[in-house]
Every structure is written in structure tokens, then in C-alpha cells.
Amino acid sequence: MEEMLSVKDLEVSYGAINAIRGVSFHVDQGEIVTLIGANGAGKTTTLHAISHLLNPKAGEITFCGKPIQHMEAHQIVKLGLAQVPEGRRVFASLTVQQNLELGAFTRTDGNDAIAADYEMVFARLPRLKERRRQVAGTLSGGEQQMLAIGRALMCKPKMLLLDEPSMGLSPLLVQEIFNIIRDINKSGVTVLLVEQNAKMALEVANRAYVLETGSIAMSGDAHELANDPKVRTAYLGT
Amino acid sequence: MQFISYLINGISLGSVYAIIALGYTMVYGIAKMLNFAHGDVIMVGGYMVFIFMVNLGLPAIVSIVLAMAVCTVLGIVIETVAYRPLRGAPSLAVLITAIGVSYLLQNLALLIWGSTPKSFTSVVNMEPLRLAGGQLVITGESIVTIGVCIVVMVGLSLFINRTRMGRAMLAVSEDKGAAQLMGVNVNGTIMLTFAIGSALAAVAGALLCSSYPMLLPTTGSMPGIKAFVAAVFGGIGSVPGAMLGGILLGIIETLSKAYISTQLSDAIVFSVLIIVLLVKPTGILGKKISEKV
Numbered sequence: 001m002e003e004m005l006s007v008k009d010l011e012v013s014y015g016a017i018n019a020i021r022g023v024s025f026h027v028d029q030g031e032i033v034t035l036i037g038a039n040g041a042g043k044t045t046t047l048h049a050i051s052h053l054l055n056p057k058a059g060e061i062t063f064c065g066k067p068i069q070h071m072e073a074h075q076i077v078k079l080g081l082a083q084v085p086e087g088r089r090v091f092a093s094l095t096v097q098q099n100l101e102l103g104a105f106t107r108t109d110g111n112d113a114i115a116a117d118y119e120m121v122f123a124r125l126p127r128l129k130e131r132r133r134q135v136a137g138t139l140s141g142g143e144q145q146m147l148a149i150g151r152a153l154m155c156k157p158k159m160l161l162l163d164e165p166s167m168g169l170s171p172l173l174v175q176e177i178f179n180i181i182r183d184i185n186k187s188g189v190t191v192l193l194v195e196q197n198a199k200m201a202l203e204v205a206n207r208a209y210v211l212e213t214g215s216i217a218m219s220g221d222a223h224e225l226a227n228d229p230k231v232r233t234a235y236l237g238t
Numbered sequence: 239m240q241f242i243s244y245l246i247n248g249i250s251l252g253s254v255y256a257i258i259a260l261g262y263t264m265v266y267g268i269a270k271m272l273n274f275a276h277g278d279v280i281m282v283g284g285y286m287v288f289i290f291m292v293n294l295g296l297p298a299i300v301s302i303v304l305a306m307a308v309c310t311v312l313g314i315v316i317e318t319v320a321y322r323p324l325r326g327a328p329s330l331a332v333l334i335t336a337i338g339v340s341y342l343l344q345n346l347a348l349l350i351w352g353s354t355p356k357s358f359t360s361v362v363n364m365e366p367l368r369l370a371g372g373q374l375v376i377t378g379e380s381i382v383t384i385g386v387c388i389v390v391m392v393g394l395s396l397f398i399n400r401t402r403m404g405r406a407m408l409a410v411s412e413d414k415g416a417a418q419l420m421g422v423n424v425n426g427t428i429m430l431t432f433a434i435g436s437a438l439a440a441v442a443g444a445l446l447c448s449s450y451p452m453l454l455p456t457t458g459s460m461p462g463i464k465a466f467v468a469a470v471f472g473g474i475g476s477v478p479g480a481m482l483g484g485i486l487l488g489i490i491e492t493l494s495k496a497y498i499s500t501q502l503s504d505a506i507v508f509s510v511l512i513i514v515l516l517v518k519p520t521g522i523l524g525k526k527i528s529e530k531v
């Protein structure tokens with residue numbers, strides 16, 4: 001299988017704090033890979049380094065064979081690597097429709113293709129269609145998460161990075177969000193899923209990495225890890 | 239009749255404040271910084287119009303357009319050289335840099351053009367409008383200033399709400415990181431904001447010097463500070479707020495000069511600001527910091 005994203009010996013620090021200490025992993029085309037870990041393990045920092053919202057101290061990141069660690073954030077999006085950030089971060093004062101339009105900001109493939117993608121997003125996330133004229137700040141948490149996902153899909157990504165999409169949602173909504181993620185992956189988008197909800201993440205993922213205080217502690221097949229006694233006690237509470 | 243005349247003068251002065259305040263508020267909204275050198279860009283705009291129009295004899299409109307071009311470049315240079323290296327630095331460091339840039343511009347102007355005031359020729363060549371049998375006289379400068387302010391307001395609203403780049407500006411002002419994740423070039427957007435603000439500062443400089451024809455290296459300071467007050471008054475970061483704040487400030491200043499005291503007018507302006515901020519700390523149209531879920 002073709003490698004889509006590869007991270008090698010990544011190091012990131014906030015001033016004197018070394019948040020990421022030599023992390024390596026890869027995601028192949030078509031996979032769902034999950035990066036699980038406790039609060040503060042460095043999951044968000046890793047995703048921010050990949051999208052270049054912050055500058056890594058060392059390491060090499062390639063996307064579709066291209067080194068991207070020196071590219072600017074907006075150029076990386078143009079390559080087809082989108083991120084749904086932690087906490088959704090929708091543009092609260094803009095409408096659902098306007099948020100989706102911003103998602104399509106980098107598109108140059110014409111209005112027809114973009115219009116078709118609005119329909120695709122609305123078909124996948126019907127609740128957004130009902131609320132397309134509503135201001136995003138007034139949406140519920142679940143709806144905002146859907147908008148954040150829809151917005152990321154509007155840039156027509158090859159790969160999606162998702163940072164704790166289940167955070168703060170009811171179990172029913174979590175299930176719905178994970179179903180959506182699975183659907184998106186089936187439609188050909190490679191997924192890197194960051195989660196604290198290890199149980200759900202290991203259920204949808206093909207492979208998994210466990211991040212502990214800035215380093216990869218374990219990795220392997222998602223189902224095998226879900227049955228690993230160490231993972232079970234530390235992350236699944238069983 | 240006298241009152242209406244004062245009111246129109248106030249709206250005219252306020253229109254200049256409003257155009258300047260737009261520069262403050264847009265830069266604040268996008269880059270989250272106070273560009274205290276903005277007032278001095280007005281002064282540079284004034285000198286540029288003076289050079290092109292009076293020294294070189296170019297038509298007023300051409301002189302203004304050229305001055306806008308020079309100020310746009312100046313704004314971009316200030317942003318790239320002075321502010322961009324400080325992106326992410328503590329806001330106090332940025333503020334001190336801005337004050338430094340302000341003094342640098344004033345002193346460069348002093349070096350180049352000296353401390354003798356230049357007497358500015360109005361860019362407006364229009365007969366005053368006489369109404370009510372000659373009792374109410376509205377100067378051409380007032381009419382043009384108010385007209386330009388309306389055009390700027392409408393044009394900028396259309397730009398921000400209807401264009402791709404305008405939408406990108408809104409996105410950056412709300413969440414820089416999220417905007418980057420949409421593929422928005424944040425540095426480019428900040429640069430564009432400085433360019434627009436500085437071009438408007440040149441227009442403001444031309445209008446200001448036409449109504450108050452004394453051009454000095456410090457010409458931009460006081461209007462700059464007042465326009466900053468206007469931006470805070472209306473709600474910093476809000477474009478309609480800057481417009482409203484600017485015009486209200488102009489009216490309050492002119493009416494206090496006319497009816498209360500010339501010396502106290504500035505004190506009254508600042509007292510009104512303090513009262514407004516005590517009642518509504520975010521300014522008249524300021525949004526409350528929206529809470530994230």
C-alpha cells in the first residue's frame with residue numbers, strides 16, 4: 001500500500017517544554033489510523049505540527065511523498081491535507097453556508113465542482129442543510145462538529161486529520177460522528193483520527209499508535225491493541 | 239440654523255475620523271494589534287498630496303491616487319519590516335514597536351520637510367452650498383468629505399462581505415489558526431489589511447488637510463489618537479463601529495467647541511469615551527468575546 005503521510009523523528013517544544021520527543025508513524029492511503037493517548041500526551045501538538053500551525057523543532061514530515069515540514073499552513077491545505085481541529089473552531093459569527101464556503105477557499109476547479117460538493121456534504125451531514133442559513137455560533141456541539149467536518153471536506157481533501165471529534169458529545173452523537181468518519185473513509189479519504197475515546201477509535205481504525213508523554217509507546221493493528229492487556233487497563237478501563 | 243451648520247461640520251470632521259478609525263479597527267481585528275503609526279501614515283499621505291499637487295502641479299484626484307499608492311507601499315513595508323518579525327511576541331513588545339515606528343515616521347518627516355508648516359491647498363474645488371437663503375452654508379470640503387466617507391463605508395462593506403478575500407479577512411479576525419486550516423494565507427491577509435488601511439489614511443490625510451490646511455510632521459498625531467478613540471468608542475474590531483464612533487466623535491467635538499468651550503472640547507470627548515466604556519466596555523457595537531463550546 002502506498003504511503004500517504006509519514007512523520008519521522010518529530011520533535012516539538014513549547015519554549016523549554018519538549019512536548020513531542022521523537023515521534024515516528026505513517027498512514028497509508030485508504031487507511032484509518034488512530035493516535036490515542038491521555039490528555040496532555042501531545043496528540044494536538046502532533047497534528048498542529050503536521051498542518052504547520054506550529055513549527056517543529058526537528059523531524060521530517062512527508063505527504064504523498066512531498067516534504068511538507070517547511071511549507072506554510074495554507075500551502076499544505078492546498079495539497080489536500082485538511083484538519084478538523086480540536087474544539088471544532090467553526091467561525092461562530094458566520095453562517096453554516098459561509099463556513100462551508102471558507103472550506104472551499106483553496107478550490108480552483110470551478111463553481112460546478114464546488115456546488116456538487118455542497119450537495120455531497122449536505123447528503124452526508126443532512127442536519128447542516130436544514131441549518132445552512134443559521135449562524136454557526138448558535139449550533140449545538142454536535143452540529144458544530146458536523147460543520148467542522150463538512151467544512152474540511154469542502155477543500156476536497158485526500159486526507160483528513162481529526163482531533164478528538166467525539167469530545168463533549170453524547171454517546172449517541174459520538175456513534176453518529178464515528179459512522180460519518182467511516183463513510184468518509186469509504187469514499188476514499190484517508191483518515192488520521194486523534195482520540196481520547198480509545199474504545200471507539202480502536203473500533204473504527206485499521207491501525208493505532210499509542211502516544212504517552214510525547215513518545216509512541218505502542219503501535220499495531222487496532223483490534224490487536226484493543227485486546228492488549230496493557231491498553232485495556234490504561235485506556236479502555238477494563 | 240447655526241446648530242445644523244455645526245452638526246454638518248461635526249459630521250464632516252467625524253467622517254475623517256471614521257476613515258482613519260477604519261484603519262485602526264481593521265488592523266486590530268485581523269492582526270490583534272494597535273498600529274499607533276497609523277496616524278503618521280495620514281501625515282505622509284498629506285505631504286504626498288502636497289508634493290504631487292502643489293509642487294508638481296498634478297490634478298488633485300491624480301495626486302490623491304498617487305499618495306494612496308505611496309501610503310499603501312509604506313503600510314506594507316511597516317507591516318513586513320516592523321511587525322511581522324514580532325508575530326506571536328507579547329503584545330506589549332508590539333505596542334512599543336508601533337510607538338517607535340510612529341516616532342520614526344514623524345522624525346523622518348521632520349528631517350525631509352522641516353518644521354515649518356506647509357500651507358495646504360484644498361483638494362476640493364467646489365462652490366459652497368448655500369441653503370435657506372444663504373443662512374446655511376455647507377463648504378465643498380464638507381460635502382466631499384461626507385460623500386467620500388459614504389463611498390468608503392459602502393465599498394468596504396461590500397468588499398468584506400461579498401468577496402473571497404473579504405471573507406478570508408473575517409475568518410482571520412475570528413480565528414487565525416482555523417483560517418489557516420481553510421487554506422487562508424494569514425500573512426497575506428494581514429498585509430492586505432495594512433494596505434487598505436494605509437490607502438484610506440492617504441485619503442483621510444488629503445481631506446483633513448483640505449479642511450485644516452496646516453501640514454506639519456505632527457499633523458497625524460492628534461487625529462490619529464482621536465480616530466483610535468473613535469474605534470474603541472464604536473467597538474474596536476467592528477467596521478460599522480468605527481464609522482459610527484468616528485462620526486459621533488466628530489459631532490461631540492464640534493458641538494462642545496461651539497456650545498461649551500474650545501479648550502475643553504478634547505476633555506469632553508475623552509470623558510464621553512470613558513463613560514461609554516464604563517457602561518459598555520466593548521464599545522457601542524463591540525461584540526462580546528464569543529464563548530467557544
Ligand SMILES: Nc1ncnc2c1ncn2[C@@H]1O[C@H](COP(=O)(O)OP(=O)(O)O)[C@@H](O)[C@H]1O
Pocket residue numbers: 014017019037038039040041042043044045046
Ligand atoms: N501553547 C502551549 N504552551 C505550552 N505548553 C503547551 C501548549 N500547548 C500544549 N502544551 C503542553 O504540551 C503537552 C501536549 O499537549 P497537547 O498536544 O495539547 O496534548 P493532547 O492533545 O494529547 O491532550 C502538554 O503537556 C501541554 O501542557
Ligand SMILES: [Mg+2]
Pocket residue numbers: 043044045086164
Ligand atoms: Mg488535544
